[in-house]
Amino acid sequence: MPVKSTFSTPQTIIGLPSQAFLLSLCKILAVAGLVLSSVSFFIINNPTCSQGSTIVTPLRKIFVPPPREYSVDPPPPTELHHLVFGLVGSAKAWPRRRHYIESWWIENLTRGYMFLDNPPTKELLPWPSTSPPFRVSEDNSETILQYTKQNNTMVRIARSLLEVFRQGDEGVRWFVMGDDDSIFFLENWIDVLRNYDHNKYVYIGGHSESVLPNFIHSFEMGFGGAGVAFSYPLAAAIVPRLDECIKRYPQLYAADQMWQSCCADIGVYLSAQKGIHQIDLHGDISGLLSAHPPAPLLSLHHPETVDPYFPTMNRRESVNHLMKASRVDQSRLLQQTVCYNRQNGWSFSVSWGYSVHIYESIYPKSILQKPLETFKPWVIKNIVPPFFIFNTRWPVRDPCLAPHVFYFESISEGADDLIVTTYSRHRPRGLPACLGSGNHSAEYVSNIRVFSSSSKLKGENRRECCDILRLDESNLVDIKYRQCLKDEVIG
Structure with a gap:
């Protein structure tokens, strides 16, 4: 018959819990820790719990690491290479109008294209490097004109936005559209566009000087001959749906009104800018040019419909003479x-x-x-x-x-x-x-x-x-x- 030992175990001598008890306690503490962590995470990240809670602040200090410091440099200011010009003209008018564009175009610096209705004839070739590279506009007869009775030239101008976008130039912030008989003042365009956020939908243009064209087309429209600017995101939003948009408004005649309607369809409205001059006028415009408002001169359109800017010169000489002053200080020009x-x-x-x-x-x-x-x-x-x-x-x-x-x-x-x-x-x-x-x-x-x-x-x-x-x-x-x-x- 075995004899029971009269010696006690260490646990019974000092009153320590048994191994089974310790194992159960560890399990309980582990489960409690998981529950507390889950509750804390919910409180910290739930906005309805975080407002006005006295618990959240100390919990955040314990469980939320301090935010990382990020150094994000602002984007560089807009420069000339961020602009791409989409200019529209005809092969027939090009010989007499090219000097308007060449008066402001800077070879190897300005980016853009001259969209012609027909390929240039051999008399126009080789194409000069002092002019924008030419492109021939796409045929609209199957895409648009068979569905509508719109004017072919106006549809061609409207679709030039699509065609210049498809050229795929890199680093574009703004597409500036205009006619071949417009004179642009590049430094002032850059200064003005710097005031806008090119990452947003932005549509910039000017009004006609005459009341009737605004009334006929729209006071909410930028007159495109003198220059209309589209931010890259806006152009990217318009281009995929441009053809359908043009067909949606068969009653519209003017290309710039088509653009305005397409912008309105996606909730974008005109940012009217002084200094964009459509020059829907006739005769001597010296009275207008002698009282320019305190805004940068951005463009002068229709030089062939008005008298020469300087009465002792012809139109070409007048444009070149005005550009002498613009090359020294565009910021004050005409003001x-x-x-x-x-x-x-x-x-x-x-x-x-x-x-x-x-x-x-x-x-x-x-x-x-x-x-x-x-x-x-x-x-x-x-x-x-x-x-x-x-x-x-x-x-x-x-x-x-x-x-x-x-x-x-x-x-x-x-x-x-x-x-x-x-x-x-x-x-x-x-x-x-x-x-x-x-x-x-x-x-x-x-x-x-x-x-x-x-x-x-x-x-x-x-x-x-x-x-x-x-x-x-x-x-x-x-x-x-x-x-x-x-x-x-x-x-």
Whole structure:
């Protein structure tokens, strides 16, 4: 018969739990840990629990690692290589219109294409490197025209957006569409497009100067001849559905109205931009160009429907002459600045790089900013006013109201980092002096020099003031630009 030992185990001596008990306790703690972790994760990541909870903050400190620091550099600013131009013209008109494009196109730097209706004839070949490379537009007879009665040329222009997109250029932020008879000012386009987010849907354009074309087509439409810009994402959204969109609106005649309708279908509306000039006008537009608003000059369309910009030159010479000033400082080109000579009672209106007007009376800027109506509306017959989308002044022969007109002659670099533009009298005014301001005639003035900073205008506040530096019995007047003082009243 076995004898029971009288010695106790260590657990019974010191009162420790048994191995079975310890194993059960470990299981319980493990399950509790899993439950607590799950509850904590739910509370931390559930927005309805995290608001106003006193539990969340300490739990986040325990269970959520600190956020990683990311260094994301902003995208570089828009440059010329981010733009691709889609220009539309005809092989027949190209010989007389190419110089308009070549006046602003920069060889090997500007990107884009010239879409022609037919292949260039042998007289046009070899194609010059000073012009955009040409492409022949696709035949629309099977894709569009057999389903609608739309104009072939307008459909071709509308589909040029699709065709320029399919060229597959890399790094494109903006597609700028326009006609072959438009003059673009590239530096100003870059400055303006930098104000928009190219990663979003953006549709930029300008209105017609005449009321009737806006009424007929749409006040929400960018007139495409003068230039319409589409951000890359917007173009990418329009292109796959462009043909169907064109067929959806068979009643539309104009290509730019087709674009506007397609943009509206996806909820995108026009960002109207001053400085895009459709020039739906006829005759002498010097009154308009001499009172440009404080906005960058972006384009001038229809040079063949108006008189030459400078009255002593033909159209081609006028364009090249204006581009002399634009190559030095596009930021100020045409923008109006006003200053006064109180002693003589004269007002000076300067359109930088284009003209200077002297009035023998004190005119407030609120009056001078209205263009002289030297031009006619796009449609002349059987229309009633208002003709234009802006206010105008009637040209008169009153010696106190009629200006002495001086046109841009030359440009050079002066001392102290200044640019000097010179303006010469066009012709004698042929009127007596204004008696109301003291009988001080400006007829003796033959030349005006304007001194402006070599620093370009930047930002939205483009207002500048000027002072008369020299005004004596000689035939020369000197004007110097300067920054306007805070809250300075011009006039």
